Amino acid sequence: MWWLPRGLHPGAWWLWALGLATAASHTTNPLPLALLVAVAGRVLGRRRGDAPWALAFRMYVWLGAVIVTMRVVFRIVFGGGQGDHILVRLPEIPLPAWAAGIRLFGPVAAEQILGGFYDGLRLATMLICLGAANALANPKRLLKAVPGALYAIGTAVVVALSVAPQLVESVLRVRRARRLRGASARGMRALRGIALPVLADALDRSLALAAAMDSRGYGRTAAVPAGQRTVTGALVLGGLVGVCAGTYGLLDTAAPGYLGLPMLLAGLTAAVTGMLLAGRRVRRSRYRPDRWRPAELLVAGCGVAAAALTMLAGSVDPELLYPPVSPLTWPQLTPLMLLAVGVAAAPAWLAPPPPPTVSAGRPPAVDRPIPVTDVPADGVRAARASTPGDRP
Amino acid sequence: MSVLRVAPRTAVVLTLASAAALATFTWPFFVPAHPESTARTGEAPLVFIVMLPVLVALVLAELTSGGIDSKALAMLGVLAAVNAALRPLGAGTAGIETVFFLLVLAGRVFGPGFGFLLGATSLFASALLTAGVGPWLPFQMLCASWIGLGAGLLPARLRGRAEVAVLAGYGMLAAYGYGLLMNLWFWPFSVGADTQLSYVAGAPVLENLHRLALFTAVTSTFGWDTGRAITTAVAIVLAGPAVLAALRRAVRRAAFGAPVTFAAASDRPAAKVTGIPQSSSQAT
Numbered sequence: 283m284w285w286l287p288r289g290l291h292p293g294a295w296w297l298w299a300l301g302l303a304t305a306a307s308h309t310t311n312p313l314p315l316a317l318l319v320a321v322a323g324r325v326l327g328r329r330r331g332d333a334p335w336a337l338a339f340r341m342y343v344w345l346g347a348v349i350v351t352m353r354v355v356f357r358i359v360f361g362g363g364q365g366d367h368i369l370v371r372l373p374e375i376p377l378p379a380w381a382a383g384i385r386l387f388g389p390v391a392a393e394q395i396l397g398g399f400y401d402g403l404r405l406a407t408m409l410i411c412l413g414a415a416n417a418l419a420n421p422k423r424l425l426k427a428v429p430g431a432l433y434a435i436g437t438a439v440v441v442a443l444s445v446a447p448q449l450v451e452s453v454l455r456v457r458r459a460r461r462l463r464g465a466s467a468r469g470m471r472a473l474r475g476i477a478l479p480v481l482a483d484a485l486d487r488s489l490a491l492a493a494a495m496d497s498r499g500y501g502r503t504a505a506v507p508a509g510q511r512t513v514t515g516a517l518v519l520g521g522l523v524g525v526c527a528g529t530y531g532l533l534d535t536a537a538p539g540y541l542g543l544p545m546l547l548a549g550l551t552a553a554v555t556g557m558l559l560a561g562r563r564v565r566r567s568r569y570r571p572d573r574w575r576p577a578e579l580l581v582a583g584c585g586v587a588a589a590a591l592t593m594l595a596g597s598v599d600p601e602l603l604y605p606p607v608s609p610l611t612w613p614q615l616t617p618l619m620l621l622a623v624g625v626a627a628a629p630a631w632l633a634p635p636p637p638p639t640v641s642a643g644r645p646p647a648v649d650r651p652i653p654v655t656d657v658p659a660d661g662v663r664a665a666r667a668s669t670p671g672d673r674p
Numbered sequence: 675m676s677v678l679r680v681a682p683r684t685a686v687v688l689t690l691a692s693a694a695a696l697a698t699f700t701w702p703f704f705v706p707a708h709p710e711s712t713a714r715t716g717e718a719p720l721v722f723i724v725m726l727p728v729l730v731a732l733v734l735a736e737l738t739s740g741g742i743d744s745k746a747l748a749m750l751g752v753l754a755a756v757n758a759a760l761r762p763l764g765a766g767t768a769g770i771e772t773v774f775f776l777l778v779l780a781g782r783v784f785g786p787g788f789g790f791l792l793g794a795t796s797l798f799a800s801a802l803l804t805a806g807v808g809p810w811l812p813f814q815m816l817c818a819s820w821i822g823l824g825a826g827l828l829p830a831r832l833r834g835r836a837e838v839a840v841l842a843g844y845g846m847l848a849a850y851g852y853g854l855l856m857n858l859w860f861w862p863f864s865v866g867a868d869t870q871l872s873y874v875a876g877a878p879v880l881e882n883l884h885r886l887a888l889f890t891a892v893t894s895t896f897g898w899d900t901g902r903a904i905t906t907a908v909a910i911v912l913a914g915p916a917v918l919a920a921l922r923r924a925v926r927r928a929a930f931g932a933p934v935t936f937a938a939a940s941d942r943p944a945a946k947v948t949g950i951p952q953s954s955s956q957a958t
Contacts, residue, residue: 307720335802342808405863412808421802431735434742435795441751442758442799449759478916481756485924488752492745492928500744515683518736522690525729529697532721533704543721550728557735 285577287635289331292419293427294578299415301585302626305592306407309603310400311613314592314623315407319346321627322414329629330417331636342413346406353402357394359386365393365608393607400607423572430561441491445484452480506563517556524549581629591622677746677930678737678787687736688790688823691729695816698722699858702873703882719862727812730819734794737787745928746788753780753792758800773797774821774852774902775909776917778845781825782837783921789822813859821848838914845906853899857890 299322306318323339330336358372372387422443428436456479460472467475528549531541595618596603605613680688697704701722742750753776760772777796781789794815801807825844832840862873873882890899 409808416807421807431739432731434738434747435734435791438747438751438754438791438795439799439802441748442754442795443802445752445755446759446799446803449755474913474916477913478920481917482920482923484752484756485749485920486927488748489745489924489928491752492743492748495744495748500747518687518732519683519690522687522694522732525694525725526690529694529725533697533701546721546725550725553732554728557732560735560739563739 285634287637289420289423289637290329290418290581290633291427291572291574291578292421292424293572294574294581295419296415296424297582298585298626298629299411299418301582301587301589302411302414303408304589305622305626306404306411308589308592308596309619310404311603311605311615311619312400312403313613313615314603314619315403317623318407318626319410321623321630322411324627325630325633326414326417328631329633329636333420335421336417339410339413339417342410342416345413346410349406349409350399350402353398353405354395357398358390361388361394365391365610367392367610369395392610396610397607400605426568427572429558430564430566431557433561433564433566445487448487449480449484452483456480456483510559514556514559517552517559521549521551521553521556524552577632577634580632584625584628584632588622588626591618591625595619595622677749677784677925678742678791679740680737680787681740684736684739684787688733691733692820695726695729698726699813699855702858702862702886703879705873723809726816730794730812730816733819734791737791743930745930746784749784749924749928750788750791750795754795754799757792757796758803761796761800761804772905772909773800773818774845774849774906775913777818777822778825778841778848778906778910779914779917780921781822782828782841783918783925784826786823786826789824789826790819791822793818793820793822810856810859814856817852817855821852824848837918838911841914842907842910845910846903849903849906850899853902854890858886861886861889 302318302322306315309315326339330339368389368391371389374388375386422440425436425440453476456476460475465472465475524545526549527541528543528546531538531545532543534541592603595616598618599616602614602616603619605611701719757773757776760776773796777789777793780792784792797811797815797818801811825841825848828840828844873885
């Protein structure tokens with residue numbers, strides 16, 4: 283059953299987090315925003331594993347704090363959103379004309395600081411929600427779910443992720459070889475002596491990897507009739523022309539209304555359809571694919587529902603979601619908003635718990651479709667022997 | 675020598691998508707000020723944040739749609755890994771940026787299409803490794819991709835010292851351009867709407883440029899960008915010749931674009947099948 287410990291489909295966590303971010307983008311009221319941050323933290327506390335990416339959340343919280351502080355400090359130093367409730371009067375510093383006649387500091391009003399704080403908190407909350415998705419979803423499994431058209435890029439990123447740790451091992455090996463030969467150069471020369479052999483080693487490794495991929499049948503493509511290729515090309519090109527026109531329409535008031543968002547959406551849809559059609563050329567099999575099961579649907583549904591409830595609350599009572607800064611009012615919560623926050627928090631209990639730690643430190647799923655280390659020994663020896671910096 | 679052939683259709687797609695993407699960076703200069711359109715412009719930044727990842731995905735899919743060679747793919751992955759491993763080295767230490775140097779050199783050796791892909795995959799892999807996926811990532815990916823693309827488009831005939839000098843100059847320019855574009859993207863989000871440093875909707879482009887310059891000066895990103903430009907140029911001058919040689923050697927060994935022919939087993943001497951890296955180009 284779905285409450286057995288297992289990793290959730292990464293797409294479900296991303297949809298949930300995007301729903302929360304959408305909800306946050308529809309309000310500047312600090313109470314629901316603070317609640318949403320708390321919800322993200324709570325779900326994370328109950329449902330994250332102990333993989334390296336699960337530790338990223340703290341960075342996002344710091345980034346959010348920096349954004350809020352920056353907004354408020356900018357408001358204090360550069361003014362904006364003046365009000366009547368003056369807290370302090372700082373000495374004004376007028377700047378010369380080349381600086382656009384800006385004056386620094388001056389009176390600081392409560393409205394000014396609150397406005398900056400509200401705006402910054404909204405942005406920070408959206409960011410923290412995305413941070414929760416980063417920490418909860420396994421990025422390697424997400425790469426497995428990319429559409430066929432992006433398969434090559436996804437494979438390249440998987441190769442990059444698998445090779446990066448091996449570079450450390452490569453550095454250690456080159457350093458050991460240098461020490462054995464009694465090389466004692468330091469500083470710039472030592473860096474050269476290590477960096478270049480490591481680079482050459484990595485490049486040789488890529489050739490060995492390509493041979494391994496070829497021998498396992500990588501690059502098999504399905505035959506696509508010429509007619510279909512023309513259609514996909516036309517869809518992608520036409521869609522992009524639509525996107526350009528839509529962008530122009532969005533930014534130019536003189537343009538007719540249909541040139542704005544509708545054109546942009548139509549263009550994007552056409553282009554993405556073309557891309558997905560083009561992806562049918564790629565034939566591949568998947569080992570243990572992630573499926574959308576009830577738990578995934580529930581988690582994603584919670585995010586979507588939270589966003590929808592917030593929008594509904596906004597249409598019922600916009601005043602409460604965007605509390606006015608002047609006159610100063612105390613922000614309030616509506617039952618609808620509380621319900622949205624409650625729904626957003628539900629995955630903390632509805633989602634299956636994360637799988638227990640694997641002793642070897644490797645994630646349980648198969649993350650390496652391509653065996654990078656599978657090189658015959660003589661190939662590696664040949665590659666190592668020809669590494670330029672390795673010669674005595 | 676171009677590892678990834680860019681078909682005419684791909685070039686058109688790349689140009690169109692780049693034009694639309696440039697608007698997602700520079701919209702503060704063009705946003706109109708008329709009150710009746712504020713409802714439309716209020717949502718413009720969010721629309722762009724959603725639109726850009728799709729555009730980047732489209733271009734990447736189009737570039738690889740011709741079927742990318744397995745050797746090029748492995749090279750792409752390995753170089754992206756090196757770039758991603760280089761990136762944390764400079765993170766946090768005032769403006770030392772170590773990503774662009776290998777990106778510029780690889781774009782030069784492997785050609786514009788490969789450079790574009792390498793820019794995007796490097797930043798994506800590094801975001802996954804150090805866990806920094808956010809709304810800024812597609813914008814960073816695209817900027818880095820443009821840098822790799824531009825490096826591939828530099829005049830091909832240059833060699834020796836002139837080549838290193840041109841690459842170092844390009845690296846400096848690219849570092850400043852990257853800083854400026856990312857600043858431009860972050861500008862509306864970091865200062866909010868109505869301070870004296872914010873953009874003014876509908877104001878002349880020059881006035882907004884003035885404000886942007888002040889914002890960059892205030893947030894001390896001038897110093898940051900200068901540090902990045904100097905690091906890139908110095909790294910290219912010091913390590914450039916050796917790295918270029920290593921990359922070119924890899925291109926020769928990989929023999930990209932060599933036609934693969936199949937022959938009956940009896941025609942081939944058995945002893946020749948041992949060399950692993952050359953296996954797919956051996957039959958030429």
